[in-house]
Amino acid sequence: MNYLNPDLMCKLADVSIAVIGAGKWGQALQFALSRNVTCKITSRHTKPIEHFVSVEEALNCEYLIFALPAQVVRGWLEAHFTFHGQKILVAAKGIEQGSGAFLNEIFAHYVPKEHLSFLSGPSFASEVMQGLPTAVVINSSNEILSKEFASFFPSFMKTYTSKDVIGAEVCGAYKNVLAIASGICDGLKLGNNARASLIARGLVEMHRFGKYFGALDETFLGLSGAGDLFLTASSTLSRNYRVGLFLAEGKRLEDILLALGEVAEGVFTSEAICELSLKHTIYVPIAHEIALILKGKEPRESVRDLLAD
Numbered sequence: 001m002n003y004l005n006p007d008l009m010c011k012l013a014d015v016s017i018a019v020i021g022a023g024k025w026g027q028a029l030q031f032a033l034s035r036n037v038t039c040k041i042t043s044r045h046t047k048p049i050e051h052f053v054s055v056e057e058a059l060n061c062e063y064l065i066f067a068l069p070a071q072v073v074r075g076w077l078e079a080h081f082t083f084h085g086q087k088i089l090v091a092a093k094g095i096e097q098g099s100g101a102f103l104n105e106i107f108a109h110y111v112p113k114e115h116l117s118f119l120s121g122p123s124f125a126s127e128v129m130q131g132l133p134t135a136v137v138i139n140s141s142n143e144i145l146s147k148e149f150a151s152f153f154p155s156f157m158k159t160y161t162s163k164d165v166i167g168a169e170v171c172g173a174y175k176n177v178l179a180i181a182s183g184i185c186d187g188l189k190l191g192n193n194a195r196a197s198l199i200a201r202g203l204v205e206m207h208r209f210g211k212y213f214g215a216l217d218e219t220f221l222g223l224s225g226a227g228d229l230f231l232t233a234s235s236t237l238s239r240n241y242r243v244g245l246f247l248a249e250g251k252r253l254e255d256i257l258l259a260l261g262e263v264a265e266g267v268f269t270s271e272a273i274c275e276l277s278l279k280h281t282i283y284v285p286i287a288h289e290i291a292l293i294l295k296g297k298e299p300r301e302s303v304r305d306l307l308a309d
């Protein structure tokens, strides 16, 4: 059943929109948007998906949704993208390792700010793929753009809008690191008290980090912050949480990532957060310990250090 009014449905029929990146999230977003619009999709590898098109054809669409891992976005834009008025929704969640650049900073080299928006909130691709109720936030300095993208989403996905781009970005990226921490905590069987404390302290830590970059308090209490953190840090559906579980079992990171076969952004973002916190003197003890564990530190030693801190 579609409850959209007939005028809006006529307009939606003409929308030209494509998803860039046919991984788990890209395919789930295409599935969701296809309830209302004809949504094309493209990817590095050709896939047998309806409305799969070439990169060139996708880039000719008026609306583009980027569902690529954060670490490859800059290279992809450099290789393929020319701006000719497209409106963009960035669906990735991560901070670039090495530069410490936020995605809005990377995209700003290619696209004017008023053409950019960012998706956030608790949204496992596998549940969106089943049409289960999901709430997300579209964040942009351009509220008209946020509302345009919001109008494309199906009724099972409730969309909110916000102007706090940096807040949404920090929350989406930081919670992946905290999900690894939570997976480690559960993998070590430290108990429910420990996990709740870790998630609560994690929320304080990501708030402190985000405030430094100008994020709004309310973003951390809402869907983008607490919502996505609670989801990801407490479910084996999360790839980042599963990375943590396997690290606690003593598995090697290379083997974990190979077996995962999908991106776990927290692995790279933990390093980016450490780089930024060092540069700007921000206290980020959990992200710091996760970065050390990913480089080989014994997880139990990190727990001891965090408790002693």
Ligand SMILES: NC(=O)C1=CN([C@@H]2O[C@H](COP(=O)(O)OP(=O)(O)OC[C@H]3O[C@@H](n4cnc5c(N)ncnc54)[C@H](OP(=O)(O)O)[C@@H]3O)[C@@H](O)[C@H]2O)C=CC1
Pocket (backbone or CB within 6 Å): 021, 022, 023, 024, 025, 026, 043, 044, 045, 046, 067, 068, 069, 070, 072, 076, 091, 092, 093, 094, 123, 124, 125, 126, 261, 262, 263, 265
């Ligand atoms: N999965 C989820 O539940 C959610 C994911 N996200 C975020 O969305 C982003 C994408 O995640 P997800 O789709 O799940 O990840 P996947 O690992 O499932 O897919 C990654 C996609 O990126 C493409 N890709 C990988 N490396 C390159 C490269 N070097 N050049 C071009 N394309 C590349 C792959 O293309 P190909 O398959 O053609 O090789 C694939 O389409 C991440 O930032 C993630 O945090 C956000 C919310 C929910």
Ligand SMILES: O=C(CO)COP(=O)(O)O
Pocket (backbone or CB within 6 Å): 093, 121, 122, 123, 124, 125, 176, 179, 228, 231, 232, 237, 238, 239, 240, 241, 263, 264, 265
């Ligand atoms: O961002 C997500 C849900 O909102 C997906 O988390 P994972 O990448 O850890 O699976």
